[in-house]
Amino acid sequence: MxxxxxxxxxxxxxxxxxxxMPAKWRTHFQSQPLKISGRADDRYAHPSHPFRLDAVLPGDxxxxxxPRFVAQDLLDTHLIDIALMLPTQAAGVAGWTDDDAAAVFxxxxxxxxxxxxxxxxxxxxxxxxxxxxxPEAAAKEIARLAANPNVxxxxxxxxxxxxGDRHYHxxxxxxxxxxxxIAVHQTGAEACYYWTPTVAGGLPISYAERxxxxxxxxxxxxxxxVMEGVFDRYSELKVxxxxxxxxxxxxxxxxxxxxxxxxKSSLPRMRRAPSExxxxxxxxxxxPIDEPDIKQDLWELMRSVAAERFVVFxxxxxxxxxxxxxxxxxxxxxxxxxxxxxxxxxxxLPRLPVPAGT
Amino acid sequence: xxxxxxxxxxVGRVEDFxxxxxxxxxxxxxxxxxxxxxxxxxAIKNTCPHEGAPLCRGDVRGTMLPSSPGNYRWGxxxxxxxCPWHGYDFYLESGKCVYGEVRDRxxxxxxxxxxxxxxxxxxxxxx
Numbered sequence: 001m002x003x004x005x006x007x008x009x010x011x012x013x014x015x016x017x018x019x020x021m022p023a024k025w026r027t028h029f030q031s032q033p034l035k036i037s038g039r040a041d042d043r044y045a046h047p048s049h050p051f052r053l054d055a056v057l058p059g060d061x062x063x064x065x066x067p068r069f070v071a072q073d074l075l076d077t078h079l080i081d082i083a084l085m086l087p088t089q090a091a092g093v094a095g096w097t098d099d100d101a102a103a104v105f106x107x108x109x110x111x112x113x114x115x116x117x118x119x120x121x122x123x124x125x126x127x128x129x130x131x132x133x134x135p136e137a138a139a140k141e142i143a144r145l146a147a148n149p150n151v152x153x154x155x156x157x158x159x160x161x162x163x164g165d166r167h168y169h170x171x172x173x174x175x176x177x178x179x180x181x182i183a184v185h186q187t188g189a190e191a192c193y194y195w196t197p198t199v200a201g202g203l204p205i206s207y208a209e210r211x212x213x214x215x216x217x218x219x220x221x222x223x224x225x226v227m228e229g230v231f232d233r234y235s236e237l238k239v240x241x242x243x244x245x246x247x248x249x250x251x252x253x254x255x256x257x258x259x260x261x262x263x264k265s266s267l268p269r270m271r272r273a274p275s276e277x278x279x280x281x282x283x284x285x286x287x288p289i290d291e292p293d294i295k296q297d298l299w300e301l302m303r304s305v306a307a308e309r310f311v312v313f314x315x316x317x318x319x320x321x322x323x324x325x326x327x328x329x330x331x332x333x334x335x336x337x338x339x340x341x342x343x344x345x346x347x348x349l350p351r352l353p354v355p356a357g358t
Numbered sequence: 359x360x361x362x363x364x365x366x367x368x369v370g371r372v373e374d375f376x377x378x379x380x381x382x383x384x385x386x387x388x389x390x391x392x393x394x395x396x397x398x399x400x401a402i403k404n405t406c407p408h409e410g411a412p413l414c415r416g417d418v419r420g421t422m423l424p425s426s427p428g429n430y431r432w433g434x435x436x437x438x439x440x441c442p443w444h445g446y447d448f449y450l451e452s453g454k455c456v457y458g459e460v461r462d463r464x465x466x467x468x469x470x471x472x473x474x475x476x477x478x479x480x481x482x483x484x485x
Contacts, residue, residue, distance in 0.1 A: 053442030054415040320443055324409040 001338075001355065003345040004325065005285045006185065006242045006314035007074065007083040009117050009124075010064040011036070011109065020108035028101065036105075038092035038188025044207040048320070055318030063318030067117045067124065074317045075123050078325035081342075082352055083124055086155055086185045086242060087113060090129035094157035094196050095189035102131040107141055118150035125352060127153035127183040130171060139174035146178035152351040153183040153240065160195045163221045163239075164228025172234045181238035181348050190217050197221075218244025219252055222282065226256060229269025231281045238348045239282050246284040246311055247298060253278060253305045278310055283348040285314035286340065287323040299333050308336045312345045364468070364479040372474050375399070378436070380414035386483035390467060392476065393418060393450070395436030400450035401469045401478045402439065407455075407462035411443040421447055421456050439464075 011017060014036055018026045039046075055063030055073060064070060075083060090109045093102035106129040117124045128145050130138035138156075145151050154175045161167060163184065175182055189196040191203055191210050197217045204210035218241050224230075231237060256274035260267060270277075284307075292298055302311065313329065316322045332340055346352055369383055369392050380391035382404055389404040391414030404414040420435035438447050438456060447456035453464035468479040 048440060048445040049442070052411070053417075054412050320445060322409075322443055324411070324443075327409050 001342040002078065002080045002313065002325065002329065003082045003084065003342045003349075003352070004074070004078075004080045004315050004317070005084045005240065005283075005312045005345055005349075006287060006316045007070070007085050007124075008064050008088045008316070008318060009067065009070070009085050009113050010062045010087075010318075011089060011112065012060060012062070012065050014105075017105065017108035017112050020111035021104055025101070025104045025108075029105075034096065034101070034105075036089045036092060038088065038095055038186075038190075038192070040095070040189070040192035043192055044204075044210050046320075047207055050320055052318050052320055052322055067120045070317065071121045071123065074315065074325075075121070078315075080315075080325060081123060081355065082345075084153065084183070084345075084349065085113060085117060085124055085126045086183060087127075087129055088185070088188065091155060091157040091185055091187040092189060093129075093131050093133075094159060094187040095193040096133075099131065099133040099137070102133055103137045103141070106131050107144075110141070110145055114145075114148060114150055124150070125152040125349075126150055127155040129155040129157070132157050132159050132168070132171075135168060135170040139170045142171070142174040142178055142180065146180060149351070151180070152349050153181050155183045155185060157187045158184060158190075158197050158217060158221060160197050162224030162228075164224030164226075164230050169233070172230065172237055176234050176236045179236075179350060181240055181350075183240045183242060184218075184221060185242040186214055186217070186244065190214055214243075215245045215248050218284075219248050222249070222278070223252060223256060225282070226274045226277045227259075227267055227270060229267075229271075231277045232269060232271055237281060238350075240285065240312070240348050241282065242285040242314060243287060243316060244284070245288055245290060246286065246307065247290045247301060249278070249284055249307070249310075250301050250305045275305065279306060283310050283312045283344055285312050286328065287314040287316040288321050289323050289328055295331050296333070299336065308339045308344075310344060311336075311340050312348065313341050362481050365482045366470075366477045366479055369401075369476050369478050372471060372476060375476070378418040380404075380418075382414060383478070385478070385480055388480070388483075389414075390478065390480070392469065392478060393439075395450070397434075397436035397450075399469045399471055399476060401467035402448070402450055402453060403465035403467075405464070406441045406443065406446070406448075406460075407453075407464050408441065408444060408446055408460045411441050413439060413441055413448070413464055415442040416440045417442075418450070419447075 051063035110128040199213040375394035423431040423433040453466035
């Protein structure tokens with residue numbers, strides 16, 4: 001049994017979403033075409049190709065546009081039972097300035113992927129995207145689509161304000177009310193625009209420098225969620241952090257637990273050790289998996305913080321830095337495979353249908 | 359132990375090969391890409407040694423040559439293939455990873471052209 005917690009369905013261009021927009025917004029997007037990818041290409045140009053070349057169909061500019069091809073190329077090839085879809089173009093609204101346009105766009109993409117992907121293959125399950133700019137509108141979007149059984153999570157793009165901030169509380173409340181976890185994935189807009197997250201120390205110079213440091217965004221947001229008491233306020237909330245890697249979590253958990261032990265007075269909204277919140281409420285996805293020369297070194301480190309409780313498998317198909325499911329899963333320690341391949345994912349995605357016998 | 363003799367197999371005429379476009383051959387259960395570039399003919403297994411990507415779906419190119427800091431020198435045009443996934447570069451002739459990020463080599467095969475016919479040398483596999 002394999003659950004892939006990071007698959008990206010893509011639209012070819014904004015017109016794919018037009019069927020799910022009011023007429024005035026179709027006109028808006030036609031007359032003011034917005035870039036529907038998060039990363040600012042004029043600042044951090046990709047040095048080769050952002051998509052796996054073998055995942056880009058003839059005539060397309062991006063991979064991941066055809067649900068039938070992805071089902072064959074990814075799900076059938078690697079025997080993946082469930083794919084959690086995280087639409088990365090929707091997450092790119094983090095860099096937009098028009099809150100209404102962002103809400104309309106993510107809403108249209110939610111409808112598009114439910115109709116054109118989930119309806120085509122039952123292995124596709126969707127994290128609906130909400131715009132982080134307007135929490136009230138986001139809560140309404142969650143309520144609008146939560147009854148659909150193919151909706152299994154809420155994708156929340158990050159702003160330059162950490163996820164522990166009370167700005168996001170209406171979104172967490174709406175997700176908890178519907179029994180949906182929050183999925184947080186790189187938006188691509190990090191270090192690209194005002195009001196999107198940057199990395200510590202200031203602006204990176206190159207694509208590679210920025211890409212190497214994107215883990216910091218996951219690290220900062222995990223610390224914020226835990227240390228601002230979000231999991232005490234929303235005791236049923238689950239959070240899945242995707243494409244931030246996970247090996248940094250060992251050091252962060254040690255450091256947070258140390259602060260809890262030595263500086264509790266500065267953490268008035270917490271009640272327990274940070275490591276306990278992580279194990280109970282948070283899951284981290286494997287891709288991009290770190291590749292030490294001795295692969296087992298990674299798991300020696302992670303066992304020290306009981307990572308078998310919180311790491312889930314992800315491929316990031318169809319991006320260029322994908323992890324090949326068969327090879328990565330084969331490299332996992334035997335006693336952790338079931339936890340990482342599906343058990344931890346079921347815990348954070350409670351709406352997933354559990355096949356008999358698992 | 360007696361070394362296994364390589365077998366010579368024909369893979370087409372020179373004019374069958376469009377510049378920098380791999381042609382894929384299934385030879386004794388192996389998927390092998392043959393390509394004509396500005397640097398000659400090359401044959402390489404269609405599997406990246408890093409994570410198993412179809413290597414021959416990648417672009418044929420050159421690479422940066424060793425140079426002093428701040429200077430860029432491009433060379434070896436037609437001697438390198440870039441993996442279609444993670445973008446690691448491999449020399450077509452040796453299969454060696456250009457910058458050493460991937461320790462294992464891609465598997466390269468000897469290739470010859472005689473009077474317009476192209477031949478590859480492989481270890482035969484008997485079923």
